[in-house]
Amino acid sequence: MSAIIIDGKAFAAGLRERLTGAVAAFGASVGTAPGLAVVLVGEDPASQVYVRSKAKQTVEIGMRSIEHKLPASVSQRDLEDLVRRLNADDAVDGILVQLPLPPGLDATPVIALIDPFKDVDGLTDASAGRLASGRAGLVPCTPLGAMMLINSVLPDIAGAEAVVVGRSNLVGKPIAQLLLQQNATVTIAHSRTRDLAAVCRRADILVAAVGRPEMLGADHVKDGAVVIDVGINRIPAPDLGEGKTRLVGDVAFDAVVGKARAITPVPGGVGPMTIACLLRNTLTAARLRRGLADTAV
């Protein structure tokens, strides 16, 4: 049996294409395009790459990109003041503070300040609470993207066994909530789970979100399972040359691909969906703030 390789890059491109039309329609009726503010503190090279890519894709689909770059030496207070100004700015529909912040700055109170109606990362307590109680709100981008990929191969997951490995507030917990919302039977496994492989082998849908390179192998996968790899780990690749690295997921892809019914690759799986869903959330936020229905795209 050969697995379906779920093409997250193509799915994300399709989503951006549909968003382009929806953004144009929004602009025609509201008079302005949705605006996404991205706050980047410091000069971490990986963060700079992500932020550049977000800004580029934002503009490509017809939305406004508002970039704020602050030095790593910025004070906690000045950073928090910026978030307050963005909350108050009517031209800003979504606010994203790129994480992690440089050492010395505390992300928790910064995130807590973000207006829940502009919380396109879905990271505030208000967003988490709404998700947990099944009310409409902004859903974290990576979980939202992962669910779209699951539904692309399994439109109806009611009654299915889903196992999420990882319990972070950013990924594991919100994915579990989304699976539960669609009536899957959900298990959240983690570093203290006894006999992890046996638990994972129960899964019709296995979601890996642990952040440990290639930790889940063939022993963890039931024949015919749908495997969603949320991990993005950069590891040394001496075979490519001195000092070179490569991206791998939390799943040992080559060991699992023969067993799974469908699997997401890394790169090209969940990663590209994260940014596409950030754009989706910005349109959602722009609509919700104006009392407009958040129709499908």
Ligand SMILES: Nc1nc(=O)c2c([nH]1)NC[C@@H]1CN(c3ccc(C(=O)N[C@@H](CCC(=O)O)C(=O)O)cc3)C=[N+]21
């Ligand atoms: N406030 C905040 N929100 C975030 O959503 C957020 C963040 N901070 N900080 C960093 C992480 C990481 N993240 C990714 C986005 C896209 C890819 C992505 O497109 N990955 C490509 C490969 C990229 C590459 O080649 O390096 C892929 O998997 O195919 C990965 C990771 C968003 N994050």
Ligand SMILES: [Mg+2]
């Ligand atoms: Mg990926």
